[in-house]
Amino acid sequence: MRFRQIHLDFHTSEAIPGIGSRFDKSQFQNMLKAGHVDSITVFSKCHHGWAYHPSEANEMHPHLHFDLLGAMIEAAHEIDVKTPVYLSAGLDEKLARRHPEWLIRDANDNTNWVDGFMKPGYHQFCLNSPYLDVLIPQIEEVVRNYDADGIFLDIVGVRLCYCHTCVNELRSAGEDPRDPAAVLALGERTYANYTRRVREAIDAIKPGLPVFHNGGHIRRGRRDLAGMNSHLELESLPTGGWGYDHFPLSARYAQGLGMPFLGMTGKFHTTWGEFGGYKHPNALRYETALSLANGARCSVGDQLHPEGYMDEATYRLIGLAYREVEAKEAWCRDAKNxxxxxxxxxxxxxxxxxxxxxxxxxxxxxxxxxxxxxxxxxxxxxxxxxxxxxxxxxxxxxxxxxxxxxxxxxxxxxxxxxxxxxxxxxxxxxxxxxxxxxxxxxxxxxxxxxxxxxxxxxxxxxxxxxxxxxxxxxxxxxxxxxxxxxxxxxxxxxxxxxxxxxxxxxxxxxxxxxxxxxxxxxxxxxxxxxxxxxxxxxxxxxxxxxxxxxxxxxxxxRTLQTNLAAQGIVTLAKQQAENRYVQHLLYASPVKRGSGVEVIEDLLPVLDTEVQLVVPEHITRAYLAPQGTELPFTRQDGLVTYTVPRFECHQMVVLEFD
The missing domain is CATH 3.40.50.880 (Class I glutamine amidotransferase (GATase) domain)
Incomplete structure (x- = not known):
């Protein structure tokens, strides 16, 4: 799994003309290079339901006149950037208006995400309906026709549904749709069937191709659901509703599952779908460092302009963070918390x-x-x-x-x-x-x-x-x-x-x-x-x-003690194959802006951070990474003591042992 990923949203209405009209291979590649990007998730199908490539299983966006997906994959692969491919599995607004009977309904017959058709927004499909037989061929088409490095399926999970299909199935089995336990059990079976069919369809064409099913959160305690993925992507946009509490909690759980995983934040000031919104570069530096300190690779969410050009301000912003991530990767691979x-x-x-x-x-x-x-x-x-x-x-x-x-x-x-x-x-x-x-x-x-x-x-x-x-x-x-x-x-x-x-x-x-x-x-x-x-x-x-x-x-x-202030974060990882510990220090102070939005802007230097560490190994060397600066330390009766004179945002201390 690559360390410096982009999740490139492209949910684009049929009411917008000129789709992809300004896409340029060189400009696309130059922006990826400016952003120090090594993987980018590109779109086959969006929430509006349109395909961004010629399709027999779906319909290409009416204002797109070339194979945008294929062009992006070719351009990215030329510069050694991987390309997982995105399909919206749970939402398809084009099809929702043609087959409203396939949508998830609550007990009052309301739809979700929006509860009717006179409000702007999407409507979620029931994967127990005939819609699943439409979705599977769309996935198969992408896997068969494109050199995808993985499949990302969005807006899925265990759902409570009272659509006609689900109600009829429960009643036919002698179960009562008024029983919440029966409805939940059907939701579990529906999701398991969907993930099984996806895996079988992909493996019949490209066995073992990575697949991730995104529901916005990895549910703690549901190893069975996590195991339906080849890896985990921890969607956790601090300003987008997840807050700064969510990622450390989710990552500390994911680390114990033994699966590759990444932390997904966004470049937005708020959340997905925000055009013209940018967080402070220091916030992105901190959030990507937080991923590294918690054993995760990094992903940053962006949204492509309908005309298909990559936003230069976005990739300069991302590049400031990913340049630092690139320099730190060696001390973050195969590291156990x-x-x-x-x-x-x-x-x-x-x-x-x-x-x-x-x-x-x-x-x-x-x-x-x-x-x-x-x-x-x-x-x-x-x-x-x-x-x-x-x-x-x-x-x-x-x-x-x-x-x-x-x-x-x-x-x-x-x-x-x-x-x-x-x-x-x-x-x-x-x-x-x-x-x-x-x-x-x-x-x-x-x-x-x-x-x-x-x-x-x-x-x-x-x-x-x-x-x-x-x-x-x-x-x-x-x-x-x-x-x-x-x-x-x-x-x-x-x-x-x-x-x-x-x-x-x-x-x-x-x-x-x-x-x-x-x-x-x-x-x-x-x-x-x-x-x-x-x-x-x-x-x-x-x-x-x-x-x-x-x-x-x-x-x-207690293994570690430090005088780092309350807002600071400390983690310790062990790279057994490299005979070293990597101790992470982070510091930032989120503040409230607007109505309930936490932002990070100023990163103040932190001086004289003292650390005491008790480890069984004989520590022979300490240095700052990635700088390579030697760090004085003392060792007495198994207690290793050192002081980091100054750091800003994130500092790794490497302790080598015999």
């Missing part, structure tokens, strides 16, 4: 639900990742099938119900010395009545008060001793063999029409109302959904309480 902590994803633990296009991150997962990144904790994200053994601490955030199988796995993990950090409702059995793992506490029910207060029995690093408000739902527990690290305090009453005080919540009643944080040989329990709370409220007391617990659990087993 080093982690002390595993985060068991809430999304993975409740992965049976249908896809949610809005909530790609999840509040508990997002809050946990924010704390781990800000606390400079080395971590992976795992699912229920993951191997917990390599990790020193396993986090069960907020909402992890424990089945009998998971309980046995956790017991084995604890028996070999692993430690648990459990919060809120996590750790309870599937009935929600008792803890399924031994933490030296007994569950007595949900707290009747919300919010509540936590009074730690330890000093927080940044705050004096106090009772701190925790906004999320709390669980009541009794200690029966656990040490109490902090207590809860109730408010005088819940805020109600007849009982309220001041502007927000009721103040604390300064009385011990039971344990709020406990410690047991198996781990630490915190009695609130603290990660969800942090994602929503971002309270400093939440983060410092959790990091205190993690530091107690890790003790002197």
């Amino acid at each position: 080093v982690a002390d902590v595993a985060l068991l994803s809430v999304e993975a633990a409740v992965s049976g639900k249908a896809e949610n296009r809005v909530d790609r991150t999840g509040t508990s997962d997002a809050g946990a990742v924010r704390m781990l990144l800000e606390g400079k904790v080395l971590f992976d994200v795992v699912d229920l099938e993951g191997d917990f053994a390599p990790y020193k601490v396993l986090i069960l955030p907020d909402q992890i119900a424990v089945s009998d199988g998971l309980a046995a796995k956790l017991e084995a993990y604890a028996a070999q010395g692993g430690k648990l950090l459990v919060t809120g409702h996590s750790g309870l059995n599937e009935d929600g009545t008792a803890f399924a793992v031994d933490l030296g506490i007994r569950y007595t029910g949900e707290s009747p008060y919300k919010p509540e207060y936590f009074r730690p029995a330890f000093e927080l690093p940044s705050l004096s001793s106090a009772a701190f408000v925790f906004y999320s739902q709390g669980c009541l527990v009794e200690a029966s063999g656990a040490r109490i690290l902090g207590s809860r305090e109730f408010p005088y009453f819940n805020r109600d029409v007849f009982t309220f005080s001041s502007h927000q919540h009721t103040p604390n009643r300064p009385e011990n109302a039971g344990p709020g944080m406990t410690e047991h040989p198996n781990g630490i329990y915190i009695a609130w959904n603290v990660f969800e709370d942090y994602a929503v409220k971002g309270s400093l007391a939440l983060k410092e309480s959790v990091l205190y617990a993690l530091n107690r659990l890790l003790g002197d087993r």
Whole structure:
């Protein structure tokens, strides 16, 4: 998989004339060179339904008069740029108006993406309808006729559908379309059938050609869905609705699947389909560096002008980032993430639900990742099938119900010395009545008060001793063999029409109302959904309480410590074949612009970043990459210490060992 990819959107209405009229082979090649691009995804078929090449399986765009796809592939291959080919699988607006009976319908017979035909926008097809028999020949035609380096199929996934085809199929099988479980099960079968047919069709022509099915998010816990692809492309445009939380969370999970993957951002100020919108070059430098630091290749989204010329400003912008990526590739190939902590994803633990296009991150997962990144904790994200053994601490955030199988796995993990950090409702059995793992506490029910207060029995690093408000739902527990690290305090009453005080919540009643944080040989329990709370409220007391617990659990087993500020990101990877570690330092500070858009503009130099590293190997050399500058370090009793005098945006430190 190439490191410097472009995803070149080309969704072009039939109402626009002159399609491809200004395409020029030399200009196309020159822009790819200016952008330091080594792979570009080009279009066979767009969301409007048109083909951009002569076609018997589809119809060529009415205002295109030559083989644009073929010309792009030929031009790219001449300069050693790969060309995966894109087909819109879930959307085809041309066909939607001819066969509205093939579209996905909700229980009220509304279509999606837009709910009718009097609004501008696309309508999604049901892949259980005859439409699939139209789509497969379109894919076959591209694979047979063009030298594609892969196939990218868009807008697909497990869907809930109440179209006539799906309703009739359920009823014919004796199932009830009013049963959500039956509808979801059919959606699962429909998607599996679609991916199987695609794979069989391609392999009959070009066996093993890479295929990716894009749904905008890689669902944690669904290894079966991930395995329907040859590789993964993590669509994650920070300004386009994904935010800056999504990619680190998604990448840390993808790394554990053992599949090649890339991180896909965009050149846009906002999101797909924005003409004339550009993010600051520093944002793209940071986002591509973030991909490298998380073990991913890079992809940047662009959209071609209908007349077919490549935008010079875009490729100068991309080139500033990809020039740096090109210089760093050698230290990013076959690099395995080093982690002390595993985060068991809430999304993975409740992965049976249908896809949610809005909530790609999840509040508990997002809050946990924010704390781990800000606390400079080395971590992976795992699912229920993951191997917990390599990790020193396993986090069960907020909402992890424990089945009998998971309980046995956790017991084995604890028996070999692993430690648990459990919060809120996590750790309870599937009935929600008792803890399924031994933490030296007994569950007595949900707290009747919300919010509540936590009074730690330890000093927080940044705050004096106090009772701190925790906004999320709390669980009541009794200690029966656990040490109490902090207590809860109730408010005088819940805020109600007849009982309220001041502007927000009721103040604390300064009385011990039971344990709020406990410690047991198996781990630490915190009695609130603290990660969800942090994602929503971002309270400093939440983060410092959790990091205190993690530091107690890790003790002197923590691999890396640094003084890098909260907005900085630290990762550590190991290139075993090269006998070296690569330690990544990143720093940028997103700010809000407009209504809820986070942007990165200024990249300030970071001075005197101190790092302490504990690794089993004998470190013999340290240097900065890609600069090659030697970096002084000390080594004593397995502790390697060094200081990076100055970096901007991204710096790699390479540590070679015997």
